[in-house]
Amino acid sequence: MQNILLKVQGMSCGHCVNSIEEAVRKLGAAAKVDLQSRQVVVTYDESKLALEAIKETIEDQGYEVV
Template identity: 60%
Template sequence: MQTVTLKVEGMSCGHCVNSVEGAVREVGAEGKVNLSAGEVTVAFDESKVTLQAIKAAIEEQGYDVA
């Protein structure tokens, strides 16, 4: 299991938190958003999902992953 913290730009409310955490969950990872820091901490199994797939899922929701 790998844990990574990603900087996510464009999050500003509870809906944003739900969108990002839901997108991460859909690709098979677990994410916890820190809204005030503009970050999401993601835990995932590298044998099941790639970091690139997680970033793409977040970006599909309309947010920028730095």
């Protein structure tokens, strides 16, 4: 399992947290969102899921991965 720290802009509330965590969960990974630091820690199996797919999924929710 791989842990990756992503900086994400555009998050401001509990809905943002739920939106990102749910979208990443549907990919088969786990996300822990920290609104204050605007960071998302994603735990995933790199042999089954590409980092780019995770970033795209977060951006599809309306946030910017920087």
